[in-house]
Amino acid sequence: MAVLDALPEQSIIDGFKGTVDYYVCRGIPCARSWPRRPRLPRAPGVEAGYAAFTYAARAWTSLSPQVQDAYRTMAHGGRMSGRDLFTRSYIKGLFAYPTGP
């Protein structure tokens, strides 16, 4: 990890994508080598999410076009894709407030 005086231009950040990760930590611009292989074994909570994440990744193609379009419509205007929103809706839901009966 290295502390920077300032973040470089976006084009420079994009140029190092996959090698160097630029970020801001508590207001301090930083850079680090990234990605890096996580230490094994992963935390139990992380491992517990593997199955759901894998299932969601595969289930996207089994949705009808109408359902997929609904996710895409909801994702419009943000950085997340419809598929990202589907994964979120499957794992933890899309709404902050309780949705139980």
Next chain:
Amino acid sequence: MTTPRWTALTLNETLTPLGVKIVVTTDVPCHLWCRITTTPPRTHFHPITVRGVTRMADPYFCFDNYHDNEQEEPGDTLTHTFIKEPWPHCETRYFYFHGTIAAVASPSTSPIFKYHRIQPLLPPTQEYEYGIPFNWVTLFRAASNYGTGNIGVGPGSDFVALSDHPINRIKATFRQNFSRYPPCGLDIRLYKAQDNGNPIPPFLTQAFIPASTIPPYPTPVTIDLDLPLVNVTIGQRYTWLFFAIEEGLPSRQTCVQRGNAVNYTFTPVCNLYGKADLKIEGGGSPVTLYWENWIIS
């Protein structure tokens, strides 16, 4: 314990006479509730930092003024039906689903769907054609203030229904009589009929042609008239009766021209097709005819 999760696979909305039937299928058996609102959901964004750049890009959704509706099927199912009635025409509603699996609340939700209810399509109109003989001879005789007036309505106007079907329109071609002043409006009524063609009161449906729509003699005119819908039964005999109505008088009065040969000629057509003549002749003026007083000859 594994967190119970599900996902909506398909959605199908079907119009019902009063609302909409929503059917959703899921990948695992679960019990769903449909959360529905007429308020358009709003999308806001939380900040998210990606590779050092913070943007307002993490969406969250506000879904307000909603109602929860439990699925029709009991227990956990793969197909979930929701019948939302009433749902007015041209109203847009937004809904999503949440639910339980084995009575344990699931964090999973569906996306927000949007549906705009439209007017249900009416079945295509089927035309029925009845070959009704043009000739008719039967006369109805009625008392009047000035003697006896004859209004002719005959077997030419009756028909037997070919199937069970509605009648909601009649197309009439006719012309004004040259000697009649002021012109009469025309009252057309449908009755059940006896085998001999005589009507059985009360009338089933009715249409009125105002005198102002009838051009001067001898120009014929064809007018489409909407009728209050009535259903006819296959095999049942019906008959059309035609009344000359002096406008401005009570509707139950029928006026007949004094003198000779006051003739009206009709070719009434419906989705129901038929032909009939109406002759009004003789009698004094005005002649008042009451349905209850008629003697059917």
